[in-house]
Amino acid sequence: MPDIDSYVGQPYLANPHDKLLNLDEGIQLNLDSICELVLPIFDAHFCRLFCCYDKTMFLVSQKGEMNQVTQQLIISKKELVALAQSSNSLNTLARITTPNDESLLRHISPIILPSGLVFGYLEFYRDKGASLNSKEQAIITVLQRDIGNHLLQHKHLLAAAKSRELHLLISKHNRDWIFVKDTDFRIVYANEAFLNAYPQAASSISEQDPSSSMYQSITTAASLEQDKIALSQGQSVTTEDMTAADGSIMVYETVKRRFEDGDGVPYILCIRRDITERERFIRQLKEANNDLDDFTKIASHDLKAPLNAIRRLLSWIEEDCQHILPEESVENLRLVISRANRMQSLLEDLLTFAKIGREDKTVTCIELAKLISDLNPLLDLPAGFEINVEPAELVVPSVPFKTVMLNLVGNAIKHNDKDLGKVEVGCKINKFCYEISISDNGPGIEEKYFERIFQLFQTLKSRDELEASGIGLAVVKKYVNQFGGRIEIDSDGVNGTTFTVFWPKPK
Incomplete structure (x- = not known):
């Protein structure tokens, strides 16, 4: 629920002794006029309006002549809340006797805002009648x-002013650079960043001559064409690319959008952002991808071709000479063949890793x-090995998902x-x-190996003990990350392992 501040802003004490709170001029005039209106309508001696601000009752408006007795009569916040919650919250009566033995009736009406917040109370004193009649009660309700x-309208004005201040x-x-153009493509507003770049625009922003050098430096033919597009298409x-004062090349992205003010007059909001650093990183990334493409071509042709020739030669030597070579030489030959096969597997895995993100993602x-x-x-399944699969239908990119499952299984x-x-x-289908x-x-x-196993060329056993390139899980993680998923591992280091892949559904 909004507080009193949101309705009255930041008031100040005009008279600390009398606790008279001064509000903004607009709302103060409205409240004063209501108090002044009460006097003739109800034939009242005087009228006061109080506001419960910061847990204290403050006077915000008063009209008429008061005496010392009535001036000291102020109800507390607790009494006001109780009165507002009572069934007779419209009006309460109390007879007051003045030093001149004058008998006055005190009428108090709580002011409850549309939000339910108790703002304060309106009171007036008169010397005739008892309770308010039905007509007077209706007038009080209107007041x-x-x-x-009035307070709600002032609240909206305060919020709008605060919003404008925040936007500024x-x-x-x-x-x-933030600047606004009108339908004649003249700049009618520019922020500090823009004016720092074009300080000469500050003094002439409302009187721009299309023939001036300043205007032409800001509004090029290309820029003007984009203004027209923004105005017509939205x-x-x-x-x-722009050349800075020091001769360096800067890259700027300019977004122009059409908008209308409260009267329906169209303007163009222009935001120009320096994206030089971002473009530099993008270009570096493109160069790195080109280098990766070059590596892929080298690995596919210049490395695989001679390696395949070596493997064929070794295979022929093994077939032709294994019966005439000493046993130790045969073992060495088989070791060389194993190393060549390992290199072949490593190249294949590296090619797979390098191509991630370039496959068909349908x-x-x-x-x-x-x-x-x-x-x-x-999968080279051993005899008796058991694989159980929970039935499930998935909508996923075929090749990347198959590669992930092949490596994990x-x-x-x-x-x-x-x-x-x-x-x-197993498979669970979540939202x-x-x-x-x-x-x-x-x-x-x-657990200490949970992160290491996803790094390139990392294995937990010697490659002589178990043939592995150390790339498989790195491929898995890169694929999963590529598609916005994640992978988790759970194991106590003794009784098996569970890998869980969270693969996003297509949007």
Whole structure:
């Protein structure tokens, strides 16, 4: 619920002794006029309006002549709240006797704002009649409503002024150039950042001569064309290179949008942002991607071709000479063949890693059980190894998702140390993602290795003990991150491991 401040702003004490609170001129005049109106309508001696501000009752308006007795009569906030909550909140009566033995009737009416907040009370004193008649009660109701409406209107004015002040502060301290043009494409407003760049515009912003050098430096033919597009189509976005005073090349993005003021007059809001640093990073990223493309081509042709030739030669030597070579030489030859095969596998995995993000990302409907079944020929399953898959239909990009599952299930099989290995593939379909779990009954992974296993070329066993490139899980994590998902690992280091992939659903 809004507080009193939101209705009266920041009042000040005009007379600390009398606790007279002065409000903004506009609302003060309205409240004074209501108090003045009460005097003839109710034939009152005087009228006062109080506001409950900062837990204290302050006088905000008074009209008529008071005496010392009535001047000291002020109800407390607690009494006001009780009165506002009572069934007779419209009016309460009290007979007051003055030092001159004059008998006055005191009428008090709480002021309750539309929000339910108790603002204060209106009171007046008169010497005739008892309670208010029905006509007078109706007038009091109107006066209460008018006071509430005046305060509500003032609240909206205060909020609007505060909003304008905030917008001006944002515009002033914004490093972007913010300026506004009218339908003649003249600048009618510019923030501090713009004026710092064009200080000569400050003195002539309302009297721009299209033939002046300043105007022409700001409004080029290309800029004017974008102004026309924004005015007719609603928006224009451009990126342009500009030469700074020191000769360096700066890159700016300019967004222009049409808007209308309260009277329906159209304008163009222009925001020009320095994106030089961002463009530099983008260009560096493009260069890095080009370098990665070059590496991919080298790995595909210049490295794989000679490696395949070496592997073929080694295979022929093994076939032709294994019966005539000493046993030690045969073992060495097989070791060389193993190393060549490892290099081949490493190159294939590196190519897969380098191509992540460049495949076709078109989604398709996949049955999880069928997918795992199709991968079986690539998994080198030991005899008796068991794979159980929970039925589920997923809409995912085919190649990336298959690659992730191949690596995770393949790892679970490759590292399993049990006579009867087992892998469980489960799936939960949540509101925003698929939660796919791959659990095995293998040796487990210690928690201290949870981050390391996702790094390139990292393995927990020697490559002579277990053939692995150390790239598979790095590929998995890069794919999952590429599509906005995440992967979690759970293991006690002894009783198996569970990898859980959270793969976002297509939007």
